[in-house]
Amino acid sequence: MKFFDSTKFKRSIHYYWYISTILLYLSDMKRYVQYQSFVIEEFEANTWKHALHKHNHYELIYIKQGDGLHFIQNKSTLYCRGSLFLLGPEDDHYFDIRNTTRFIYVKFTDLHLYRGVQADHLYLQKLEYLIKSRETHLSVFLLREEGQLLIQNVFNTFSLIQHQVTVYEEVIRLQLFSIAVILQRNMPELRVTANRSQDMQALFCYIHKHIYCPAKLQAVEIAHHFNRTPDYIGPYFKRHVGITLRDYIRQYRNQLIKKRIESGSYRLKEIAAEFGLVDESHVLKLLRSENEGLV
Template sequence: MKRENIDQLVKVEYHQTENCPLKDIRFSFFQIVYVISGKGAFTINNNISAYSKGSLILLTPDDQHHLDIEEKTELLLVKFSERYVKDYKWKTINSIGCLLYGASYLSGCILQNKPDVILVESIVSSLLHGINYPDIYQEELTLHYVNALIVIAARNISKMRAEHVGSNTDKRILDIIDYIQGNIHDPALLKVSVISQKFGLSETYLGSYFKNQSGETITHYILNYKLRLIEHRLLFSDMRVNEIVTEFGFSDESHLNKFFKKKHKISLTEFKKNKSAAKSLV
């Protein structure tokens, strides 16, 4: 399968096509796909979902994906590198890379927050205007628009990530989930005692409150979310096991393997070697 890279941190492109421009290609970067017009189906990591005008789809590095186009489709593609996400000085979003990688477990359009629909339409119109009528300082304007899209994508993913958390759920549980996902790489910050102190709750109340709001214990949620990210690294990236150990704060490979085997009953190396079979396990 062909692998495509970008030679800049951010790149914006417009495409009109009747045939999939993304087939049999893996990308080394993030990509926000906005459907200007047309309809069809998107397949991402073997998950199929319909798309239509207004769909906003986030592809993460090394996702396997393609389009099945039913009607001629116009797309705005916003490409940005992992380094851009990591190095940009986001003011209030911790570990945005981990947050964006969560899109790999979501199917189809990530634009679920209705007030954001109008914002995205406006940003897309501005980006298209910049493509068609470039002017002085266009690069700086484009970066601002792209950053806005990234933040909107992160906000929508954040609200979708908890399986049993609905749109009418207490805002505090969403803040707790944001905190967990933003600090998933740092075990010291994920201790129940630390989280309860952070949000001014007793440990006992935090445990019952989280389960009542989300349908699972806070410990189970943390372990499952971390495991999903590790599975993604193994299936859709070229990261070595020792790099994953470092990223998620395990003491060594043995510690990570023990954690991983509790669910999959095989080692990380075995899982990584047989990716095609492993995909049926997740």
């Protein structure tokens, strides 16, 4: 005969209450939605007045003055004058301000970066690499003195044109490309560490950087870069990500191609050349294989 276990019952109730509370919290988390191409905001605060939130856009946050803690995905990082953060759409965050802080925010959606781009593809690729590599979203950028000065000058420019964003959209876009070039030096393409999550970030960064060069994405090349064997890289990636390395590369590349097609600024011939594909028919074949319905 089985007797009623009140202790076990209470634990179950507590467990389900905990899970439901977490799910309710996540569903109620505020999401800021932006429809403009770019938004620049400069403001000063003694206390942080925004609830924990996510966005539908990317945010570059520059600390013009002040200090405190920045919490991203429950991970805290000290900030001070000159600190720079990059947040992705799914990064929840808030600031714990210790001394009065002056912020400069540059908010943008990645789709707008592809519209009317006349600059060399290389700059767009650097920015794609930056914003798509999650490692950049979880900590502050550590810059050398010359990098700090360059970033400061860029954000001074943003400050000057913050009320004329529509007029200076192309200037803003080009300044974002400049930031990507400066910050790319901080990306963890190869880290010797026992922390496998950091190893995965380095692997993602490598893929994102070389997505335009198929030869660099062969298992043999990736394994050589990370001082591993080809037989190790594939299973290692699938074990940590849940899909094969080949599928991830294909899906990520198609995502970037879709952005270019949606912008209307790229011809299929240009896309094929940029991504090292044979011709326009190869681009169409890749997209059809995903059954995206875009072409």
